[in-house]
Amino acid sequence: xxxxxxxxxxxxxxxxxxxxxxxxxxxxxxxxxxxxxxxxxxxxxxxxxxxxxxxxxxxxxxxxxxxxxxxxxxxxxxxxxxxxxxxxxxxxxxxxxxxxxxxxxxxxxxxxxxxxxxxxxxxxxxxxxxxxxxxxxxxxxxxxxxxxxxxxxxxxxxxxxxxxxxxxxxxxxxxxxxxxxxxxxxxxxxxxxxxxxxxxxxxxxxxxxxxxxxxxxxxxxxxxxxxxxxxxxxxxxxxxxxxxxxxxxxxxxxxxxxxxxxxxxxxxxxxxxxxxxxxxxxxxxxxxxxxxxxxxxxxxxxxxxxxxxxxxxxxxxxxxxxxxxxxxxxxxxxxxxxxxxxxxxxxxxxxxxxxxxxxxxxxxxxxxxxxxxxxxxxxxxxxxxxxxxxxxxxxxxxxxxxxxxxxxxxxxxxxxxxxxxxxxxxxxxxxxxxxxxxxxxxxxxxxxxxxxxxxxxxxxxxxxxxxxxxxxxxxxxxxxxxxxxxxxxxxxxxxxxxxxxxxxxxxxxxxxxxxxxxxxxxxxxxxxxxxxxxxxxxxxxxxxxxxxxxxxxxxxxxxxxxxxxxxxxxxxxxxxxxxxxxxxxxxxxxxxxxxxxxxxxxxxxxxxxxxxxxxxxxxxxxxxxxxxxxxxxxxxxxxxxxxxxxxxxxxxxxxxxxxxxxxxxxxxxxxxxxxxxxxxxxxxxxxxxxxxxxxxxxxxxxxxxxxxxxxxxxxxxxxxxxxxxx
Numbered sequence: 021x022x023x024x025x026x027x028x029x030x031x032x033x034x035x036x037x038x039x040x041x042x043x044x045x046x047x048x049x050x051x052x053x054x055x056x057x058x059x060x061x062x063x064x065x066x067x068x069x070x071x072x073x074x075x076x077x078x079x080x081x082x083x084x085x086x087x088x089x090x091x092x093x094x095x096x097x098x099x100x101x102x103x104x105x106x107x108x109x110x111x112x113x114x115x116x117x118x119x120x121x122x123x124x125x126x127x128x129x130x131x132x133x134x135x136x137x138x139x140x141x142x143x144x145x146x147x148x149x150x151x152x153x154x155x156x157x158x159x160x161x162x163x164x165x166x167x168x169x170x171x172x173x174x175x176x177x178x179x180x181x182x183x184x185x186x187x188x189x190x191x192x193x194x195x196x197x198x199x200x201x202x203x204x205x206x207x208x209x210x211x212x213x214x215x216x217x218x219x220x221x222x223x224x225x226x227x228x229x230x231x232x233x234x235x236x237x238x239x240x241x242x243x244x245x246x247x248x249x250x251x252x253x254x255x256x257x258x259x260x261x262x263x264x265x266x267x268x269x270x271x272x273x274x275x276x277x278x279x280x281x282x283x284x285x286x287x288x289x290x291x292x293x294x295x296x297x298x299x300x301x302x303x304x305x306x307x308x309x310x311x312x313x314x315x316x317x318x319x320x321x322x323x324x325x326x327x328x329x330x331x332x333x334x335x336x337x338x339x340x341x342x343x344x345x346x347x348x349x350x351x352x353x354x355x356x357x358x359x360x361x362x363x364x365x366x367x368x369x370x371x372x373x374x375x376x377x378x379x380x381x382x383x384x385x386x387x388x389x390x391x392x393x394x395x396x397x398x399x400x401x402x403x404x405x406x407x408x409x410x411x412x413x414x415x416x417x418x419x420x421x422x423x424x425x426x427x428x429x430x431x432x433x434x435x436x437x438x439x440x441x442x443x444x445x446x447x448x449x450x451x452x453x454x455x456x457x458x459x460x461x462x463x464x465x466x467x468x469x470x471x472x473x474x475x476x477x478x479x480x481x482x483x484x485x486x487x488x489x490x491x492x493x494x495x496x497x498x499x500x501x502x503x504x505x506x507x508x509x510x511x512x513x514x515x516x517x518x519x520x521x522x523x524x525x526x527x528x529x530x531x532x533x534x535x536x537x538x539x540x541x542x543x544x545x546x547x548x549x550x551x552x553x554x555x556x557x558x559x560x561x562x563x564x565x566x567x568x569x570x571x572x573x574x575x576x577x578x579x580x581x582x583x584x585x586x587x588x589x590x591x592x593x594x595x596x597x598x599x600x601x602x603x604x605x606x607x608x609x610x611x612x613x614x615x616x617x618x619x620x621x622x623x624x625x626x627x628x629x630x631x632x633x634x635x636x637x638x639x640x641x642x643x644x645x646x647x648x649x650x651x652x653x654x655x656x657x658x659x660x661x662x663x664x665x666x667x668x669x670x671x672x673x674x675x676x677x678x679x680x681x682x683x684x685x686x687x688x689x690x691x692x693x694x695x696x697x698x699x700x701x702x703x704x705x706x707x708x709x710x711x712x713x714x715x716x717x718x719x720x721x722x723x724x725x726x727x728x729x730x731x732x733x734x735x736x737x738x739x740x741x742x743x744x745x746x
Contacts (some may be wrong), residue, residue: 027063029733041246042578048635049344051416058451061129061132061133062130062133063129063133063134063136063137064497065127065130065522066129066130066131066132066133066134066135066137067134068323069127069130069336070082070131070134070135073115073116073123073127073131074090074115074116074131075115077116078090079740081323082135082138085425087417090135090138090587091135091139094435095139095157096139096140102224103605105306105561107132107135108128108129108132108281111128111131111132111135111218111280112125112128112283112285113281113283113625114283114538115658119225120245120266120267120283121266121267121283121284121285121286122264122266122285122286122287122288122291123137123285123287124285124287125285126422128285130237132557139189142459153375158629167207171514173486178564187272187277187279187301190258190259190272190279191259191270191279191280191322191323191324192323193257193258193334194256194257194259194306194322194323195256196305196306197211197256197303197305197306199303199304199349199350199351202304202348203214203217203347203386203417204611206347207224207225207692208225208255208691208692209255209256209257209407209691210223210252210253210254210255210689210690210691211254211256211303211685212254212300212302212347212412212461213252213299213344213345213411213412213413213483213568214337214483214485214570214687215299215689216570217347217414217415217416217417217486218414218416218485218487219265219412219483219484219485219486219647220485220486220487220488220570220571220573220648221413221485221568221569221570221571221646221649222570222571222572222573222648222650222651223649223650223651223689223690224650224651225647225650225651225652225690225691225692225697226650226651226652226653227652227692227696227697227734227742228650228652228654228690228697228733228734229650229652229653229654230652230653230654230668231458232677232734233652233654233666233675233676234675234676235734235735236676236678236732236733236734237732237733237734237735238527238609238664238678238730238731238732239274239276239731239732240276240731241275241276241279241696241728241729241730241731242271242276242728242729243267243726243727243728244262244264244265244267244269244279244702244704244727244729245264245265245267245291245727246265246292246704246726246727247264247265247291247292247296247702247704247706247725247727248292248293248294248296248297248705248706248707249264249296249297249685249702249704249705249707249727250297250298250299250566250685250686250707251264251298251299251300251343251686251687251702252299252300252687252700252702253687253689253700253729254300254301254302254303254308254647255273255689255693256303256322258272258273258274258693258694259271259272259273259279259322260272260729261301261303261322261699261700262301262729263298263301264702264704265292265296265313265727266284266285266286266290266291266296266312266313266728267281267282267283267284268281268282268308268310268320268717269282270303270322270325270521271729272693273693273698273731274693274694274696274698275469276731277604278521280324280325281325282310282318282320282325283638284312284313285317286312286313286314290313290314290728291313292706293313294341294343294708295313295314295315295341297310297343297707297728298310298313298342298343298344298345299343299344299345299412299566300344300345300348300412300687301345301410302345302346302347302348302353303322303348304348304351304353304373305373306321306322306323307320307321307322307328307373308320308321308322308347309346309353309357309373310567311333311342311344311345311346311638312342312372313341314335315332315333315340315341315342315655316330316331316332316333317330317331317333317342317346317353317355317371317376318330318331319353329375329376330376330681331371331376331377331378333355333357333369333659336668338357338359338362339359339360339361339362340357340358340359340362340366340367341357341358342355342357342358343358343408343410344356344358344409344410344411344412345412346412346468347372347412347413347414347415347422348373349422349459350414350459350460351372351373351374352370352371352373352379352459352460353362353370353371353372353373354368354370354371354374354422354459354491355368355369355409355412356368356369356384356408356409356410356413356424357369357408357409358408358409358410358427359406359407359408360405360430361404361405361408361430362405362640363401363402363404363405364383364385364387364401364402365383365384365385365404365405365406365407366383366384366385366406366408366409366426366427367381367382367383367384367409367648368382368384368409368413368424368455368457368462369381369382369462370380370459370462379462380456380461380462381453381462382448382462382463382464383407384407384408384409384426384451384455385401385404385405385406385407385449385450385451386449386450387401388401390464391445391449391464391467392449392450392467392469393449393597394443394444394445395444395445395446395447395448395449396433396434396435396443396446396448396449397434397436397437397442397443397445397446398439398440398441398442398443399434399435399439399443403431403434404429404434404448404453405429405430405431405434405515406427406428406429406430407427407429407432407450407451408422408426408427408428408481409425409426409427409482410427410566411425411481411566411568412483412531413480413484414483414484414485414486414499415459416486416497416513418497419497419513419514420458420459421456421457421458421459421465421513421514422456422457422458422459423454423455423456423457423484423486423499423513424451424454424455424457424484424557425453425454425480425481425482425483425484425501426451426452426453426454426480426481427452427479427480427481428451428453428474428478428479428481429451429474429475431605432475432548432591432606434448435448435473435475436475436548436591437688442500443473445473446473446485446513447469447472447473448472448473448474449467449469450467451469451474451479452469452471452472452474452478452479452480452481452503453467453468453469453470454467454468454469454470454480454484454499454511454516456503456513456516459525466515466516467516468509468511468516468518468538469679470503470507470509470538470540471503471540471676472540473540474546475606476505476529476546476548476556476560476589476606477504477560477606477608478503478505478527478529478560478562479503479504480501480502480503480509482500482501482502482505482564482565482566482568483501484499484500484501484568485499485500485501485571486498486499486500487500487571487573487576487628488573489497489521489576489628489629489630490508490576491510491519491629496512496519497513497514497665498511498512498513498519499511499512499513500569500578502524502564502569502573502580502630503528503562503564504558504560504561504562504563504564504565505523505526505527505529505562505563506523506524506525506526506527506562506563506564506582507521507522507524507527507530507533507540507559508519508521508522508523508524508525508559508578508580508626509538510522510628513645516741518536518537518538520535520538520631521533522626522631523539523626524563524580524582524626525631526557526558526582526584526622527558527563528546528555528556528557528559528564529542529543529546529556529557530542530543531543531703546589548589548606549591550589550591550592550593551590551591551592551593552590553588553589553590553609554585554588554589554590555586555588555589555611556586556589557585557586557587557613558583558584558585558586558587559583559586559587559610559611559712560584560587560589560606560608560610561585561608561610561708561709561712561713562583563579563582563583563584563585564581564582564583565583565709566641567581567644567645567646567647567685567687567709568646568707569581569644569646569647570647570648570649570655571628571649572649572669575627575669575670576627576628576629577625577626577627577634577649577669578625578626578627578628579623579624579625579626579647579649579655579669580623580624580625580626580647581622581643581644581645581646581647581657582592582621582622582623582624582643582726583620583621583622583642583713583716584593584609584612584613584616584619584620584621584622584638585610585611585612585613585713585716586610586612586614587609587610587611587612588608588609588611589607589608589609590604590606590607591597591605591606591607592605592607593605600708608711610712610715610743612714612716617684618639618640619638619639619640619657620640620642620713620716620717621639621640621641621642621643621660622636622637622638622643623636623639623643623647623655623657623667623672624636624637625655625669625672634670635671635672636672637667637672637674639659640661640717641659641660641661641717641720642659642660642709642713642716642717643658643659643660643684643708644658644659644660644682644683644684644685645657645658645659645664645687645688645701646686646687646688648687648688648689648690649669650669650690651666653669653670653700654666654667654668654669654675654697655667655668655669656701658680658683658684658686658688658701659684660709660710660713660717660720660722661679661685661717661720662679662680662681662682662683662684662703662722663677663678663679663680663700664677664678664679664680664684664688664703664730665677665678666699678732680701680703680730681728682703682704682705682710682722682727682728683703683704683705683710683722684701684702684703684705684724685702685704685706685709685710686701686702686703686704686705688700688701689701696733696734696736697733697734698731698732699731699732699733700729700730700731700732701725701726701729701730702728702729702730703726703727703728703730704726704727704728704731705722706727711724
């Protein structure tokens, strides 16, 4: 039946189809990347796939059941007006209803062939291959689905047409996000992971403040595909863009109405595994950039969700995936990869925003002959692992520098065992370092290693917060970042020169910090030893981890979400197979601190000018969300007990809180729509924090399996009552 699929449809499908596992046992696997085409569509395979995924709703013979018939006059009258491309796009993006896009591209192709076999010859001949939606995962656009879930064609009456017109108009009026807008984001928008290039997690909005936050109420909520989730919504001109699982959606930010969605057909394993965790999207010049679970960067049209380009990030020889979101600087989409067993480590890369072509890449593990290339204990490049980048970078437009954090090594043996040729050191650059890069070329301008020779998994990969800070009476441009140890380093962001550190007192590994260089001196008693357990604080999950800090540029206060913990740490032997698979050679058993009172969650406010802690708020449940601070005098945070709250930013007093249906393992945002201020947070959990901290509070059970976005605003004042004419 392949002759009944349009050539344009087939070409677009082949260009887009991900390298995915089959959706069921009888479907052939999609060919590996680099092969020229999928297998020809096969109606016999399609019949088997239909029976497994579709027959319960549409009947074993396509005659309809709880869902509509897929043959006969009603079906024909609706779909003959459209193309085979549109049929494929709808099936691949909407079916099965319980998990849209969950089957492989090949399986959807075969199911379409089976449907076409059971409809008259000449079906779709009026409009073959129009390209209206032939891409796998094409958007539904600003309209209702083309075929109702029950009964016949949708009721496209006057209300339907006016709704479509309003949504289309709203999308068509989106302004293009420019370089100037990214440099100075509108106060009512939220255009990046932490709100802007500086990663401060601060909003100048003040409609919601200390005096009225207690009346904050739910404005709307929206169910997302269940998936491990750390996503930050973006908002621009009253439209929210959000991703979860295999879907990207555009929502009316005032009402939660769906405007369009893009669905990428993926196997369930990718939608439910750690590769599905992405921290944010990016928006620029009419495009929305989406790092996918199957390790592509995709550019979508912000008005329609249509795919503009699709770039495969993963090389054939690596195991990388995309955990952090992209940063857009002057027409370049810049992101880093996470990898475990890839020899030679991970990379930061830049793509052309117009074409998706790679412009440059920077290897996060130093090579011989490069600065820091001789810091790997004499090990060859193929024995250097890690250097993941799993948070977004920062950018200083005045200095024209990018700042990225680089993670630890996953194979500590490289830095611990003797090698035939000795290196200058075993520091392991650029692990646990800040790298400052030229955004045009990717060339290294400077680096600073926060923690050398990290063989304990206490990486320093988190947000680089760019602030103008008074230091000893002089305002300096600095970068502030803290590692898992709960130690924060402040660097001159023009030169990388060390300024000062602040140790929050939750670690026992570092004995002292050199006041001139910032180099950490480790307690020698805690060096890794085979099969010897040592109690170290904190646990490898960190006193702080990816949930980001927030900084108020008016008060110079940094708000830090923390977890109090310790670990039984051990170095263990591995088999050759475990080594080849990238299995780490260190282990952790989570323990409470010896002096624990049963409170593990901690929110701390630090005055970076005086370098003193202003207040600390402790509670049972570990902190789980990023913090957010506003000009209204509020700091927002979320914890593992599903609580989301607002506190007085000067005292830490809780002023408002609500319980969400799932853990807020995400970053909250604030924005405006139609003149009203909103606060939004995604609840879903399922990320590493859920797995890491659950045993500290076993009475907290969060096995909900749901993901949703929740949006709050102040109550709308009631309209004045009409005067009594009498």
